[in-house]
Amino acid sequence: MADAGPLAGRRVVDLSGEMGGYGTRLLAELGADVVLVEPPGGLPQRTRPPLRAGCTGPEASLVFAYYHSSKRGVTLDVTRPAALPLLSALAGSADAVVLAPSRRAPVVGLDPDARAVSWAPAGAVVVCLTPFGLSGPYRDLRATHLTSYAMGGLMKRMGPPGGPPRAVPYQQMHDQLALHGAFAVLAGWRDHAVVGGQFVELSLHELIGGQDDQLDRYAAAFDIAGRVPATQAPPTGVWRCLDGFVEVLVHNPPHWRGFRTLIGAPPELADPAFEQRGARLQRRAAILPLVADRLARLPVAELVERGQALGVPCAAVNEPAGFVDDPQPAARDYWRTTRHPVLGAVRTPGASFRSTPALLAHRSPAPMLGEHNAAIWCGELGFAPDALTTWREDGLV
């Protein structure tokens, strides 16, 4: 069990909701005091499936419970000018502020052209996550994880050739942006002694656009990359086996030699020229049926174990449950069971990375809607309980 964590004593105000939640959660697991600020009715993510079976209402979403664990939570309508004094008070002693403003959920006090937030203290690192950035012709476009993935260029390469392109499910590109947001917070803190607070902007469109050498690949030859399976040199890809599927990646000559042995060294594949991907790509039509026939005779587990022993990068093509039930994460005690006051025992992925000494730890369940309003607005920031009542009646909190 980690102690208070390397970020103990740091304070983070989190207005980044669904888009930035994974990164601020990591900061919280590292020991920072992260206060999630939600709209008075709760983040839309509070109704995002999957829900706890039999549960309804603002605490039912397992997704929300996962992404916001280890944080505290208050409610505040940050689209209204009336929120300004509360935000100033809340952020007064913050070391970092993380925002994810959008056309639907703007943040009062943010000046996108000046790259400044009026209520953030001068010494804070302010990180702003957006779909397209705070400038440029697309800055006000609406986006979701799905449409961002589509715009970013990666989606066109995914899915069956000729069929509809497919986006990676759920929200992992948001989580990747959130990770870079957390990294920016930590990097900003490292530079704090020199420059003090600053503003960091991160665009999801740029994060995705920079991946998989999409731009340089086009610039090099003006070729447009198609769906992934159409461009692979065999045997890289997914293969049907006796009792399931295996995925193989043969990148270099030793991988190929191991793979050839794995499938019984067929004489048709003895030519050393096949060690080069280009040669295999050229003879793709001849190689595919041969490999398919050999692999179809063997069970997945045996293929993976023997393949790995021969130095071939390969893995079972699991259903999601197959990963959950695999002995590897179990042996590493990966899955984590925590208690939530409404959801009860909840099993989730555990630490995103291991370390010696341990740096990450689950600190507390995700906040219930408005759970820390009284403790933070009144107890810590000194507002009168009457004021809290008025704000509630006014729909501000």
Place this chain on the structure above:
Amino acid sequence: MSDGLAGLRVLSFGTAIAGNVTAMALAELGADVVKIESPLRPDPLRVRIYPDLPRVVEPDGAETNIMFAGFSRSVRDVALDLKSPVDLDTFGALLAVADVLIDNFATGVLDRWGLGPDRLAAINPRLVHVSVSGYGRTGPKAHHLAYGSNINAFLGLSRVWAPHGTQFDYTAVGHALVAMLAGLEQRDRTGRGVAVDLAQTEAGGAVMAPLYLDYLVNGATGVPGPNEVPGAMLSGVFPCRGDDEWLAVELEDLADWEVACALLDRPDLSGRPDAVDDMREAFTTWCAGLTPHQAMFRAQRAGLAAGAVQDSEDLFLDAQHRARGFTVTVDHPDLGPLDYGAPIHRFSRTAVGIRHPSPRVGQHTAEVVAEWLGRLP
């Protein structure tokens, strides 16, 4: 402006995407990042991956290519053969004055060079070592080789999404960067080093948590269909004018549904959010006559979340990328000028940027040894 992570000395054995891109991100924030490369077995990423592009060779004979160039900008390169006692000594001397070591070797490689955890800690007790692997350094699959596509399959994504090679390399990059700076915070507080065991399957499982939660908590094995966004009123892609042209649309709530009814001129669907098939048909009809960008701009003007499914050419020409200067040209000594995506972290006061093109094998050996150790190699 400040040079950010300047003064931070990073040694990287990082290869492929996860290792190289992590090192590059640190270098472009100002860290002094030194890639250690074997002169006998250079980074596998250097080997030509696109058969249609010409083979390019550095003056000393090592290959290079656009992929390596795009993923290893701004780092310096020191050639060391760790199987040679002299080079191993040099590595030890560099490690003793480094802050961070990154590796994504197969499990056991560092041990074979006599660089197991105890030895690393003995050489540099303040070292932050970020070790990235497919399955982690312990457990029955610790020795399994894994590329991004293998991890994609293992996690269940090839089934519910598509086979893909790099998604979980990039999730590893984000985690490695956070783990490294968190490790440095810990080191600065305690004076003691940190060893990070980052399994790409575990970091990947963490960002794909929603895919597993229903099974983990409710025992349910259902998964969303293609482009289905759980909780949305409607989500998907619709074919547009042309071949393999698509628009992605998501109606997040009832307000969006009503906007869509007006946009598609289907008042009959107003107030009928369960008529999802009819709405899909309406989008299909509407999109058929429009290009993806026409459809996107019209839907956006109406107020909907819609995006053209862009390909690499669209991206190259993308008005947003051009306006924000995201596409930058770097002149590489062996590959010539090429366009790359710029570093994504836009700090107001920390200088972030491309320091120089990707290095040749051993290009900076003498320079780094002189700077770090005050001697000749």
